[in-house]
Amino acid sequence: MSAGALSGDDTSRPLFVGSQLQKIDEKRRVAIPKPHRDAVVPARDGSTFFLLHAVVDRCLWLMPERSFLRFVRTTVGPLREKTGSGIGSEMVRAFESRLLGEARAVEPDKQGRIVLPQELCELSGITDESEFRGTGYDRVEIWNPSTRRERDSKIDYERMARELFG
Secondary structure (H helix, E strand, O other): OOEEEOOOOOOOOOEEEEEEEEEOOOOOEEEOOHHHHHOOOHHHHOOOEEEEEOOOOOOEEEEEHHHHHHHHHHHHHHHHHHHOOOOOOHHHHHHHHHHHHOOEEEOOOOOOEEEOOHHHHHHHOOOOEEEEEEOEEOOEEEEOHHHHHHHHHOOOHHHHHHHHHO
């Protein structure tokens, strides 16, 4: 399956779709698939990307700068408000520390490659091959292909779809 980007009704943020396998070289450089790069408009989305360990899955999340800032503001920030404490509960602080403390800003080179930090590769099990998977708006997941296949083999997608969509 190829990677791609669509232009939809919401043109205020990137839309990432499709998947693509990418080799990782000995310096841990990997090319962001061109369709995923093309979904990013630097004037709208920023030119820097952020890599995060997904925490909830054994993969990495790759987000354009403004998507990352929106994620922090709308998802991570409100966690503190839910606890009724200015600094958040111990659980919220630990989650923020894990998620954001391991986040890295990465700049693609002229070939569209980024360097995957060793510690993030270890957390996600990524070695010499990766799979970039679009997740809709705002982010791309980067998986070890065998880890992603193993995860998917354990999920009953038909049942999930019925529960989610009726």
